[in-house]
Amino acid sequence: MTPAVFDFSGQTVLIVGGTSGIGNAAAVRFAASGARVVIAGPDDVQGSAVAAELGAGVEFVKADAASARDMAGLVATTVQRHGRIAVAINNAGIEGPFGPLQDLDEADFDRVIAINLKGIWLGMKYQINHMLAKGGGCIINTSSSAGINAIPMVAAYSASKHGVVGLTRAAALELAASGIRVNAIAPGPVHTALLERMVDGAIPLSDIAAQVPMRRIASADEIAEAMLWLASDGSSFMTGHIMVLDGGMTVA
Template identity: 50%
Template sequence: MEPPFIGKVALVTGAAAGIGRASALAFAREGAKVVVADVNVEGGEETIALCRALNTDAMFVRCDVSQRDEVERLIALAVDTFGRIDFAHNNAGIEGVQAMLADYPEEVWDRVIEINLKGVWLCMKYEIRHMLKQGGGAIVNTSSVAGLAGSRGVSAYVASKHGIVGITKAAALEYARNGIRVNAICPGTIHTAMIDRFTQGDPQLLAQFAEGEPIGRLGSPEEVANAVIWLCSDKASFVTGATLAVDGGRLA
C-alpha cells in the first residue's frame, strides 16, 4: 500500500535533533518530501541524509525563526523547490536558563520569547499565506506541558509555551473555514538534548525525571513525532485548535 503522504510536502523547524529530527523522519516514512530548517547546519544536514535514506526528497535551509527575513526566505525556498507546503511542524525552541523570575536575565528572556513564541508566529504567518493560496494545510506547533501548567525557575520558557497554546487557538479559529487546521502538541519530559543539559549527565537526576512521570519513564522523540503525524493526517480531519499532551499522564 502506498504511504499516505506521497505527493505531500512537510516543513519542520528545529529539525537538527530531538523531536524535530524525529518528526522529519516520521514525515519521510509516510512518503512526504521534507524541508528541514534549523540554525545547526551540521545537524540539519544529518537529518536530511537520514530522510533521503528513507527514499524521499529532502532539503535543508538554515533559518533563525526569530528573524522575519529568514523565515520568509525559508517558506519561499520550500515552495520554489517542492511547489507546496502541506504540513508544517513549528518546533524550534530553546529553554533559556534556570533562574527565579526576579533574577531572570532580561536578554535571555527576550531571546526565549523571540525564538519560542515570535518564531512560531512568524512561521505561521508565512506558512498560512501560502496555504491559503493552495487551498489548505495542517500546522502543528510545539508547546509543552509547561504551556499548560506552571514550573519554577523557567518563567520565560513557561510564558513562551503558554503563548504558543494561545496563538494556536487563535489561528485555528481564524482559518478553520479555509481548510487550514492548527493544533499544538505539549510534550512532557522527553529524552532529548534539552533534558541532558538539565541533568548534566547525572544518572540519578535523570532517574528522578523518569520517576516523576506517572508512566514510569521518559518519553521518546519518536512518540511525540507520532502525535504530530496523526494531527497532520486525515484521521484528525475534525481536530483543530487542540492542545495534545504527550506526557505519560503527567498533567492528569
C-alpha cells in the same frame, strides 16, 4: 512500539526545528511515510549532516526561527522547489536558563521568547499566507506540558509555551473556515538534548521519570507519531486542539 502506517506520498512537509530531537524524529517518520521533507535550523553544518544522514527525500534549509526574513525565505524556497506545503510544523525551541525568574537576565528572557514564541508566530505568518493561497493545509506547533501547567525554575520557557497555546487556539479560530487546521502538541519530559540541557545535572533524569504517573520519560519517536496523526486525514475534524503527551503529569 510499532509505528502506525501513514501515507504522505506526494506531500511536502516543512519542519522548522527539524535537525534534532522531536523535529528530527518527525522528519524520519514523515520521510518514511512518503513525504518530501524540508528541515530548517540555524546551523548549516548540523542541518546538512542530518539531511544527508536521512537520505533522499529530506533536504535542509538554513533559517533562524526568530528572523522574519529567514522565515519568509524558508517558505518561499520550499514553495519554489516543491510547490504546495501540505504540512508545516513549528518545532524550534530552546530551554533557557534554569533558576529563579528574578535571576533571569533580560537578554536570556528575550531570546527564549524570540525563538519559542515569536518564532512560532513568524512561522505561522508566512505558512498561513501560502496555505490561504493554495486552499488549505495543516499546521502543528510544539508547546509543552509546561505550557499547560507552569513549571518552576524555567519561567521564561513556561511562559513561552503558554503563549504557543494561545497562538494556536487563536489561529485555529481565525482559519477554521479556510481549510487550514492548526493544532499543537504539548509533550512532557522527552529524551532529548533539550531536556538534558534544561536540567543541566541539577535534577537526575530518574527523578523526573519518577514524577511521571507512567514512571518513564517519553521517546522523541512517540511524540513524532502523534504529529503524523495530527497531520493525517484521521484528525480532519480537529483544530485548535492542544494534544498533551505527558504520561499523565498534568492530570495527576
